[in-house]
Amino acid sequence: MMNVHDSSCKDQMATCTKHVRRLHAQSSVKERSRRISNSLPGASGGTHLRASQSFMERRTVSVPSKASLQGSLSAGVLPRTASGKVIDEDESQEKKKDEDTTNQLLPTEPSNMTDGMSVSMESLDEGAVCVFPGSGDTAELEDDPDLALLAEEAEAWSVTVDKKTLRKMSAKDIKRQDHIWEFVQTEKSHCRTLKIMQRILAHGMLNEAGLTKDMVDRIFPKLDTLLDIHLTFLRRLTERQRLHSDKSIDEIGDVFVQQFKGDMGERMKTAYGEFCSRHNESVQLYKDILKSDRKFQNFIKKCSRNSLCKRKGVPECILLVTQRMTKYPLLIEPIIKTTKDTRMDSKLLEQALLLARDILNSVDRQVDAREKEHELIEIYNKLDARSSALYKSKKFKKSDLLSNNRKLVHQGYIKWMTARGKPFEVLAVILSDVIFFLSENNQKYTFFSQDNKVGLEKDSMFSELKFSCSKVDL
Structure with a gap:
């Protein structure tokens, strides 16, 4: 100082x-x-x-x-x-x-x-897919306008409108709107499942678990196609809802017909046929990888902690997708019952129901054909390569089972009666052009031919083949 x-x-x-x-x-x-x-x-x-x-x-x-x-x-x-x-x-x-x-x-x-x-930061490397809530693809799913994952949806249309509006409607019309609402909500839920499968599971398998694209496609066949099909359908349904402020829908049959008919219907047949027919293979491949691949195990554990993936593991998601086509007839039928016959929508709904059943039948046929392919391969693998039979004066060998684009029509055990009247169990195999019989010994098949009888063409088997069956499983 x-x-x-x-x-x-x-x-x-x-x-x-x-x-x-x-x-x-x-x-x-x-x-x-x-x-x-x-x-x-x-x-x-x-x-x-x-x-x-x-x-x-x-x-x-x-x-x-x-x-x-x-x-x-x-x-x-x-x-x-x-x-x-x-x-x-x-x-x-x-x-x-x-x-x-x-x-x-x-x-x-x-x-x-x-x-x-959080440990989820392991997934934030460039090019990696995040599988935890609030980051990466999960955040994009939450913000997706098609899915509205964060929005609370009412269970029925009737609880979303005021009582004054409901008093002006008949009980049948209210039920109709509730059934249509249920259809839209289940379609939205299905799209969520498909997006979770694509954006979290499939992308994560590629970028985090290190699986090849071929392996991911085998676990989720035609996934991208299915997602495109159903998002298109969902957008049409929600557009129809937006025509009225209370989200009521006057006519819905034309939207259903547009979805199940023509090119879109064929796409559904192809995509669902491929996905459903490979259901067992997909789940088995997933289980095999899960047993042997530690990196894949860690990825699946991360997914199980994802709020969007809870109770929806890989097998569960696959099963949900395979069941979707079976739901459409069950969802359309109550809408038809609550729609007045005088309305144009009634005829369109009836048409849509038939189209949905046609797609379902087509998928069932493809699933059955795929199962038959596997059954024929199993027979082929168990057949002794040294065994043969006569067919059109030529040897019919193991390799002939898969030649000429042969398809398995049916197989089943029958009891063949010997000349002494003793029953003998054999496997009858019906292919697209021939029938033959196999006997099993030490888990190996050999061609069965009593008294050197030859194999027969399928069309003539009932006229030329004479045998009695005490038990037929065909």
């Missing part, structure tokens, strides 16, 4: 630097804050992540190191507390009295920013 006698003495004193140092310290705080912001995810030049990624707010409160914080805060961005509350800039400066205090918050040793993050 110095006493100043008069104004002339002030000129002889050294300038006080305390205020200047304080301003400099405050400036340093701002500069460091700017450098911190630009190094965080979401700042310019950094890694771009969705704002919904919740790991940003679950991060530990510790401040990142100097080494990892390069850049400057973009204009207008203020620092926040761990809870997300904005800190006023003046308040922040008052708490940081000088540059030394600021330096204490920035450790000189590099810190690991991932220490406080």
Whole structure:
């Protein structure tokens, strides 16, 4: 402390630097804050992540190191507390009295920013698919306008409208709207399942579990086609709902016919035929990989912790898809029953029901044909290569079972009566052009021919073959 006698003495004193140092310290705080912001995810030049990624707010409160914080805060961005509350800039400066205090918050040793993050961060590498809620594809699914995953849907149309509207309607019309509402809701649920299968399971198998595209396609055959088919259908249904503010639908039969008829109907036959006929193969392949592949096991465990995947593992999702076509007739029938016969919609609904059943029958035939292929392969594998039979004066060998595009029509055990009247169990195999019999010994098949009888063409077997059966499973 110095006493100043008069104004002339002030000129002889050294300038006080305390205020200047304080301003400099405050400036340093701002500069460091700017450098911190630009190094965080979401700042310019950094890694771009969705704002919904919740790991940003679950991060530990510790401040990142100097080494990892390069850049400057973009204009207008203020620092926040761990809870997300904005800190006023003046308040922040008052708490940081000088540059030394600021330096204490920035450790000189590099810190690991991932220490406080969820294990789901393993999936945030470039090109990887995230399988945890609030990040990656899961966040996109939640925001998907087609699915409205976060929106609470009413169980019935009648609970979404006011009582005044319901009093103007008959009980039959209210039930009709409820049945249509149920149809739309189940279609939306089916699309959710397909999107979860595609965006979380299939993409994750490729990018995280390391499966080949061929293997993923074998687990989820025709998945992309099925998703496209059903999203198109769902959009048409929701467009029809939007015609009225209360989401009631006057006519719906034309939308159903458009879906089940023509090109779209053929696409459904092909896609569902492929998917359903390979159901058992898909599930078995999944189980085989799960037993032997540790990386795949870890991926499936992550998916099981995903809120969208709960109670929907791979086998469950596959089963749900195979069942969808069987639901359409059951959903359309009550709509028909509550639709007046005088309405044009009634005829269209009847047509749609027939078309849906036709698709279902086509899928069943494809599933049956696939099963027959496997049965024929099993017979082929068990047949002794040294065994043969006569057919059209030529040897009929093991290799002939699969030649000429032969198809298995039916197989079953019968009891062949020997000349002495003793029953003898043999396997009767009916192919697309020939019938023959096999006997089994030591888990191997051999061609069975009593009294050197030859194999017969299928069309003539009943006229030329004479045998009695005490038990026929054909």
